[in-house]
Amino acid sequence: MRLRNKPWAKEKIASYPHYVIPHPEQYKGRWKEVFGNDHPIHIEIGTGKGKFITEMAKLHPHINYIGIELYPSVLVSALDKLIENELPNVRLLNVNAKDLTNFFAEGEIERIYLNFSDPWPKKRHEKRRLTYRAFLELYEKVLVDEGEIHLKTDNQGFFEYSLVSFSQYGLVLTYVSLDLHHSDFAGNVMTEYEEKFAAKGNRIYRCEAKYPPKHRFA
Amino acid sequence: MRLRNKPWAKEKIASYPHYVIPHPEQYKGRWKEVFGNDHPIHIEIGTGKGKFITEMAKLHPHINYIGIELYPSVLVSALDKLIENELPNVRLLNVNAKDLTNFFAEGEIERIYLNFSDPWPKKRHEKRRLTYRAFLELYEKVLVDEGEIHLKTDNQGFFEYSLVSFSQYGLVLTYVSLDLHHSDFAGNVMTEYEEKFAAKGNRIYRCEAKYPPKHRFA
Numbered sequence: 309m310r311l312r313n314k315p316w317a318k319e320k321i322a323s324y325p326h327y328v329i330p331h332p333e334q335y336k337g338r339w340k341e342v343f344g345n346d347h348p349i350h351i352e353i354g355t356g357k358g359k360f361i362t363e364m365a366k367l368h369p370h371i372n373y374i375g376i377e378l379y380p381s382v383l384v385s386a387l388d389k390l391i392e393n394e395l396p397n398v399r400l401l402n403v404n405a406k407d408l409t410n411f412f413a414e415g416e417i418e419r420i421y422l423n424f425s426d427p428w429p430k431k432r433h434e435k436r437r438l439t440y441r442a443f444l445e446l447y448e449k450v451l452v453d454e455g456e457i458h459l460k461t462d463n464q465g466f467f468e469y470s471l472v473s474f475s476q477y478g479l480v481l482t483y484v485s486l487d488l489h490h491s492d493f494a495g496n497v498m499t500e501y502e503e504k505f506a507a508k509g510n511r512i513y514r515c516e517a518k519y520p521p522k523h524r525f526a
Numbered sequence: 527m528r529l530r531n532k533p534w535a536k537e538k539i540a541s542y543p544h545y546v547i548p549h550p551e552q553y554k555g556r557w558k559e560v561f562g563n564d565h566p567i568h569i570e571i572g573t574g575k576g577k578f579i580t581e582m583a584k585l586h587p588h589i590n591y592i593g594i595e596l597y598p599s600v601l602v603s604a605l606d607k608l609i610e611n612e613l614p615n616v617r618l619l620n621v622n623a624k625d626l627t628n629f630f631a632e633g634e635i636e637r638i639y640l641n642f643s644d645p646w647p648k649k650r651h652e653k654r655r656l657t658y659r660a661f662l663e664l665y666e667k668v669l670v671d672e673g674e675i676h677l678k679t680d681n682q683g684f685f686e687y688s689l690v691s692f693s694q695y696g697l698v699l700t701y702v703s704l705d706l707h708h709s710d711f712a713g714n715v716m717t718e719y720e721e722k723f724a725a726k727g728n729r730i731y732r733c734e735a736k737y738p739p740k741h742r743f744a
Contacts, residue, residue, distance in 0.1 A: 467704065486686055
């Protein structure tokens with residue numbers, strides 16, 4: 309995503325601590341308290357301008373959503389959607405996904421969404437891809453037993469890479485679509501990026517993968 | 527594939543017992559004797575007119591290939607290619623893949639090729655798809671430990687199905703291409719079907735999957 313410089317973004321984010329949690333490490337293991345209920349928690353890594361997460365939150369009021377986004381200039385748009393919609397089941401974190409285990413305890417998350425992640429196509433950047441082995445290890449640490457990753461992308465190379473990376477890690481693919489917008493998948497919620505690229509006629513790829521039971525090495 | 531009736535096909539096949547093995551069950555566990563060496567054996571299920579297997583056999587003289595094809599009217603074209611090329615490392619079987627364990631002993635096969643298999647798109651025909659769970663069990667019985675399946679198809683639905691079926695069975699995807707003819711995959715040998723469909727601009731999908739170690743349940 310091209311980033312516009314918005315020097316006021318950080319300040320705006322800081323003024324809505326109820327929506328963009330300022331020191332999320334203090335809620336590690338206690339996110340149920342933040343939401344005031346014990347509904348399942350789904351996180352989106354790279355939540356961007358927040359269309360996906362806010363629409364999902366409206367459709368699924370009994371799921372709690374946490375959107376993680378590194379860039380304040382983008383996150384501020386997601387914040388605007390929260391302010392406008394007053395959604396009780398969404399929070400945002402302005403943090404780096406690499407630090408995920410600082411913010412969430414083991415088994416605290418039920419599902420991770422990866423939507424149109426940066427594909428980092430150069431081989432030497434493989435470690436930055438959000439489906440690289442080290443990230444899959446990280447996700448496993450915060451997910452429940454047999455937790456899920458739901459991934460969408462328009463990038464063919466990143467999708468091919470992710471399928472193999474998931475499989476080699478031991479995740480089981482439970483759903484694959486190689487052309488989501490011409491499939492019978494119901495209830496797709498589009499991201500901003502997805503709308504733009506689908507309008508150009510790009511194929512959207514989607515998969516769901518499930519971690520193996522944690523007792524597999526026991 | 528549309529089948530032309532060739533009443534003479536069975537007769538021609540019967541007259542080349544060196545190429546199309548008449549009673550393959552008698553060689554179960556003894557295919558090394560048939561080839562006169564202990565090179566790895568790769569089989570193609572649904573070998574069709576034999577372009578793939580004969581070209582592969584020329585490129586890889588230290589691999590033994592067995593092509594399996596149910597329809598005599600198609601297999602006869604593969605036979606013609608063997609007669610013309612005098613390839614010592616290819617045999618053909620005019621049998622049904624369902625009976626695979628009648629012809630091969632455990633661990634006798636290193637790799638299985640599935641090229642442009644009938645996709646059987648209707649849900650009620652799922653059991654006929656060559657990547658249905660029951661077939662994956664069958665293949666495992668004749669494959670070596672961590673044996674491989676290499677699959678190509680132009681059928682999107684069949685490819686999606688196969689990726690999920692492989693993964694759910696416990697196979698590990700080691701390679702996925704969602705557009706083989708525009709990838710950097712080297713050494714692709716095209717089937718007759720592949721040439722025709724690629725010429726129309728259809729995408730060709732390809733994957734490699736590996737069985738888990740057999741001691742996994744030990």
